[in-house]
Amino acid sequence: MRKVVVIGATSAIAEATARLFAADGDALFLVGRNAAHLEQMADDLRTRGAARVDTFVMDANDLAAHETMLARAEDALGELDTVLIAYGTLPDQTACQRDVDLALAAWQTNAASPMALLTRLANRLESRGRGTLAVISSVAGDRGRKTNYVYGSAKAALTTFLEGLRHRLHGSGVHVLTIKPGLVDTPMTESFEKGLLWSTPERVARDIHRAIGRQREELYTPGFWRIVMLAVRNMPRWLFKRTNF
Amino acid sequence: MSASPIGYQSWGRYPASRPARAWRMRWRDERLPACREAMLPYGNGRSYGDSCLNDAGVLLDTRGLDRFIHFDRTQGVIRCEAGVLLADILDLVVPTGWFLPVTPGTRFVTVGGAIANDVHGKNHHRAGSFGRHVRAFELLRSDGSRYLCTPEQNVDWFGATIGGLGLTGVIVWAEIELVPIPGPLISVESVRMPSLDAFFRLSAASDRDYEYTVAWIDCLARGRALGRGLFMRGNHVRGAPGAVRHRRLQPAVPVTPPFSLVNDWTLKPLNALYYHRQRRERRQRIDHYEPFFYPLDGVRQWNRLYGPRGFLQYQCVVPHRNGPDTLVRLLERIAEARTGSLLSVLKVFGDRPSPGWLSFPRPGITLALDFPNRGSRTLELLARLDELVLEADGAVYPAKDARMGAALFRHAFPRWRCLRRYADPAFSSDLWRRLGGGCA
Numbered sequence: 272m273r274k275v276v277v278i279g280a281t282s283a284i285a286e287a288t289a290r291l292f293a294a295d296g297d298a299l300f301l302v303g304r305n306a307a308h309l310e311q312m313a314d315d316l317r318t319r320g321a322a323r324v325d326t327f328v329m330d331a332n333d334l335a336a337h338e339t340m341l342a343r344a345e346d347a348l349g350e351l352d353t354v355l356i357a358y359g360t361l362p363d364q365t366a367c368q369r370d371v372d373l374a375l376a377a378w379q380t381n382a383a384s385p386m387a388l389l390t391r392l393a394n395r396l397e398s399r400g401r402g403t404l405a406v407i408s409s410v411a412g413d414r415g416r417k418t419n420y421v422y423g424s425a426k427a428a429l430t431t432f433l434e435g436l437r438h439r440l441h442g443s444g445v446h447v448l449t450i451k452p453g454l455v456d457t458p459m460t461e462s463f464e465k466g467l468l469w470s471t472p473e474r475v476a477r478d479i480h481r482a483i484g485r486q487r488e489e490l491y492t493p494g495f496w497r498i499v500m501l502a503v504r505n506m507p508r509w510l511f512k513r514t515n516f
Numbered sequence: 517m518s519a520s521p522i523g524y525q526s527w528g529r530y531p532a533s534r535p536a537r538a539w540r541m542r543w544r545d546e547r548l549p550a551c552r553e554a555m556l557p558y559g560n561g562r563s564y565g566d567s568c569l570n571d572a573g574v575l576l577d578t579r580g581l582d583r584f585i586h587f588d589r590t591q592g593v594i595r596c597e598a599g600v601l602l603a604d605i606l607d608l609v610v611p612t613g614w615f616l617p618v619t620p621g622t623r624f625v626t627v628g629g630a631i632a633n634d635v636h637g638k639n640h641h642r643a644g645s646f647g648r649h650v651r652a653f654e655l656l657r658s659d660g661s662r663y664l665c666t667p668e669q670n671v672d673w674f675g676a677t678i679g680g681l682g683l684t685g686v687i688v689w690a691e692i693e694l695v696p697i698p699g700p701l702i703s704v705e706s707v708r709m710p711s712l713d714a715f716f717r718l719s720a721a722s723d724r725d726y727e728y729t730v731a732w733i734d735c736l737a738r739g740r741a742l743g744r745g746l747f748m749r750g751n752h753v754r755g756a757p758g759a760v761r762h763r764r765l766q767p768a769v770p771v772t773p774p775f776s777l778v779n780d781w782t783l784k785p786l787n788a789l790y791y792h793r794q795r796r797e798r799r800q801r802i803d804h805y806e807p808f809f810y811p812l813d814g815v816r817q818w819n820r821l822y823g824p825r826g827f828l829q830y831q832c833v834v835p836h837r838n839g840p841d842t843l844v845r846l847l848e849r850i851a852e853a854r855t856g857s858l859l860s861v862l863k864v865f866g867d868r869p870s871p872g873w874l875s876f877p878r879p880g881i882t883l884a885l886d887f888p889n890r891g892s893r894t895l896e897l898l899a900r901l902d903e904l905v906l907e908a909d910g911a912v913y914p915a916k917d918a919r920m921g922a923a924l925f926r927h928a929f930p931r932w933r934c935l936r937r938y939a940d941p942a943f944s945s946d947l948w949r950r951l952g953g954g955c956a
Contacts, residue, residue, distance in 0.1 A: 307545050315583035319608070461519050461540065 272322055273297040274348035278331065278340075278388065279358025281308045283457035284407065287476035288355060293321035300344045301326045303358075323347075331358050331384045337391055350399065353483060354392055356385050356406040359426075361459045367421040374421045381425035386432050393436055396445045405448040405483050406433055410491065412451070413500045416516065437488060446486045450479055453496040524575050527562050527819050529826030530889050531918055533569040533946050542580035544597060544688050548658050549574065554944035555658065557682040559626030560601060563633065564829040564886075565918030566946035567681050573944065576686055578628055584608065585689060592694035593651065598628030598687040605692075610805070614694040615752070617649035623810050628687040633915035634679035634875040636865070638728035638750075638809070643695075644868030645877045647678035653690035658942035662688070667871060676938035678872030681914060683939040683948055698754040702728070702808045705749050705800045708791075709733075712743025712843060719864045722749045728808075730863045734787040735847065735856035735885055742847055744791060745862070750808060762804035768816035776823035776888040778858060786858055812859070822888050828918055830898055831876075831884035833865060834910035839881040842908040846883060846901055853897045860885040873931040876913045884916070895919055914947060925951045 275292050277285050280301035289299055293316040301316075301324065303309050309326035316324045325347040329336045344351060362377035385406060396402035411419055412426030430449055437447035454460065454469045470493050478492035491497040506514075519538045526533075538558070539549050548555065556570040559578050581599035588594075592614045594605060602616060603623040609615065620635040629635075634647040643649070652666040655677055663685075665674040677684045709715050715731050722729050726749035733745030812818055819827070834842040843862075850856050860883070867879040887894050902924050905912060911928030912920045926932055936953055944953075 308543050311544055311583055311585075314585050318584035318587050458540070458542065464520055465522070 273353050274300075274351060275353045275355065276300045276302065276344050276348070276351055277355045277357060278302040279356065279407075280312060280326075281305060282357050282359075282459070283472040284452065284455060284475050284479070285355060285357035286312060287472040288357070288479050289316055290319055291476055291480040293317075293319040293324075296320050296322050298322045298348055299324045300347050302329050302331075302340055302344075304328065304330050331388070332379055334384065334387045337388050341391060341395065351392070351395065351402060353403045354396075354405065355479070355483075356388065356404070358385075359407065359409075359459070361419075361422055364417075364419050364421060377421050378425045378428075381422065382428040382432075385429055389432065389436060393440060393445065397440060397443050401444040403446045403448065403483055403486070404433075404436070405450060405479065407450045407452065407479075408433065410451045410453050410496050410500050414503050414511075418516065446488075448482055448487060448490060450482070450490045450492065451496065451500075452492050453499070519577065521575070524558055524569075524577075525561060526565055526568050526918070528564040528829055528886070528889075528916075528918060529819060529822070529824075530828060531566055531569070531946070533566060533571040535570050535575045536572050538575045538577050540577045540580050541599070541686070544581065544654075547660055548576065548656065548686065548942075551942075555940075555942055556945045557598075557628060557632070557686045559599060559629035560624055562622055562625045562629065564916040565914075566950065567633070567914055567917070568629075569946040570944065571946055578626060578686065581628075581688065589614075592696060593691060594694060595652075595689060595691040596627060597689045598631075598653075599626050601626055602630065606805075609694055610697070610700050613696055613698070615697040615805075617693060617695045618643050618646045619809055620646075621810065622813050623806075624813060627690050627692070628682075631678055631687055631690060632680055632682045634870055634872040634877070635915070636877045638730045638748075638863065640868075640877055641723045641729065641864060641866035642727060642868075644866065645679075645870045645872070645875055647870045647872045647875060648868060649693045650678065650871075651691040651693055653677070654688040655685045656688050657685040658940050673938065675871050675873045676935055678870065679875040680872070680935055680938070681874065681945065681947065683935065683943050683945065683953070685940045685943070697752045699752070699756075700805050701753050701755045702750045702803050702805050703753040703800070704803050704808055705798060706794060707747045707749075707798050708794060708796075709743070709745050709747050711740065712840070712847070715743060715745070715747065715862055716840060718747040718749075722747070723864060723866070727751050730861060732790070733847075733860045733862055734791045735850050735860040736784050736787050736854070737791075738848070738851045742844065742851070743862075745860075746791070746794060750803075752805075753802065755802060762806065766814065766816050769818055769820040772820045772824055774823065776825065776827070777821045778827070778888050780854065783856060783858070787856075790858075822886075825889040825891075827886050827888050828894060828898065829884065829886040829916040830901060831882060831913040831916045832901065832905045832910050833876065833878055833880045833882040833913075834905060834908040835878070835880040838908035838910070842904055842910065843881060843883065845904050849897070849900055849904070850885065853893075855887055855890070855894065855897065857886040874914070874929050874935055876911060876915070878911065880910065884913075917947070920951075922951045 281303040306328045313324040359381045367374040408430045409426040411423040412430045433449045475492045482490040519540050521535045521537045554573040558575040578599040581597035583597045585595040619637045630646045634645045636645045655663045663670045663673045728750045731747045737744045865877050906924050
């Protein structure tokens with residue numbers, strides 16, 4: 272039985288992933304901002320087979336609350352073995368270009384906050400000599416683009432932070448997974464027109480669940496994004512500048 | 517949250533209709549959007565006609581309300597949100613020895629949709645419609661009020677909403693009573709029926725001893741062979757789940773072909789083949805419940821077979837006293853028109869009443885078929901079938917309808933005026949506007 276902490280639990284991808292852990296009979300500790308929504312999720316996960324489900328209300332940007340949350344998670348689960356960090360916001364790029372505070376707030380939520388949390392988590396897991404840190408970053412972090420470089424650069428920072436953390440924890444028994452979803456049809460992307468490249472939270476959740484089980488280090492989900500992003504990363508700059516995506 | 521309005525169709529892909537926008541519901545405590553356009557709940561889009569469509573309005577997409585709330589494994593009661601699919605319930609409850617009290621021919625409908633259309637199944641003669649097994653639900657109205665509806669509490673809202681076509685508000689969650697089963701297997705017997713007489717004989721003889729009965733007929737056979745087909749009857753049986761090979765392989769129809777693959781060239785041979793495939797008079801087998809209840813769920817997106825113009829499903833019920841005569845005349849008209857469907861279904865409904873005011877099932881014989889959409893030719897044929905149904909004091913199923921006239925609807929569902937009083941003033945649908953129910 273895994274003991275899974277999900278931070279940003281009410282996100283669509285996190286909820287779909289939590290259902291797969293519940294079906295395995297795992298114990299879950301859900302962290303999110305809305306108490307009522309956490310309770311609705313908890314009832315569902317218990318019904319689906321979770322060994323136990325506890326909830327904790329926290330805003331991930333309240334960095335001072337991180338330590339209390341982790342202590343409560345340890346109380347509830349006995350110990351931590353798998354942590355999924357799944358929160359983030361997709362800011363309006365053009366609004367960020369006009370408003371520096373908005374850009375910095377997006378950086379706070381997408382980069383600074385998870386880095387703070389990961390620092391505390393890494394120290395705990397390292398001292399125990401095992402565990403999994405699975406963190407949702409994004410394909411947007413693979414190259415800066417004019418349509419979403421505030422979000423993309425925050426995710427790039429997070430990806431690089433995870434790369435370094437994995438390097439540091441190599442040999443410690445702690446496993447770090449960087450998750451890079453492509454375009455996923457969730458509340459975060461609700462206003463977008465959807466096309467062939469779009470995927471569902473359920474599909475992405477299956478990939479995440481499997482990648483955690485197999486101790487993978489980097490996950491593009493769905494898998495074709497690995498090829499797409501390979502092309503995007505390697506596109507010569509003179510050509511990339513002329514593209515319009 | 518507001519989402520793209522693309523992709524919200526009905527299962528028959530007819531008529532064309534496009535909402536102004538969709539609003540995705542995700543949490544039980546959410547309020548409905550404040551908007552000027554008429555709203556309508558939309559579940560998994562399995563209604564065939566226009567009861568789930570809302571042209572230029574707002575569709576309230578309930579698929580995000582897909583959480584279980586509680587499953588009582590000892591009493592067999594499940595409470596879940598309205599966007600949960602019957603398929604999800606089966607996956608959860610069958611391994612613990614429970615089953616849905618009533619299931620329609622597809623398991624990919626939402627619980628909310630099953631209530632709003634008061635669906636029925638192969639056990640109608642014993643169990644009645646889905647609405648009979650609903651213990652409670654919560655109804656959310658556009659003004660933000662919420663009603664807890666049960667057979668004892670808010671009884672009028674309960675009756676208006678069961679079979680209420682989504683017009684009384686959004687069902688947020690519901691509690692359903694399950695039935696115990698010995699396992700996932702069904703013992704099935706299929707019996708050849710050379711004519712319509714055989715159907716009535718077999719129904720009368722089987723409805724007492726078999727939980728599930730239904731007949732498939734060759735709708736193109738004429739003369740003495742009119743109404744020939746296969747009569748299927750089954751019961752839940754004990755047995756190891758592994759005793760039957762059951763694979764959840766799900767091929768899909770990947771694209772919509774440029775024309776209907778169900779047409780003059782394919783219909784007659786396929787119907788004849790289906791009938792003649794069984795040579796013996798009786799064939800018995802043990803089947804997994806999925807292929808027994810949901811043969812069409814085996815091919816995802818089978819509705820695409822009918823091409824870009826889609827198809828029209830026609831399901832009617834005629835009371836017993838006029839039953840046999842009317843059925844003969846209906847089948848003759850269909851066979852004359854040389855059109856019809858791969859799966860035409862006959863079944864005798866029982867007399868268990870539904871709490872729903874606009875419930876479709878009623879004592880009598882029901883016939884269901886689907887027709888490729890060939891424009892006015894198809895619409896004229898269906899209008900001619902309506903005449904027979906009206907004359908026989910029967911009814912056409914709104915959940916499958918895209919074209920019946922207001923006169924037939926009002927005659928068959930005399931309590932439509934009561935529904936109009938209880939309909940949410942901010943709600944409407946293409947069907948409701950077509951039948952003159954409301955112009956919100």
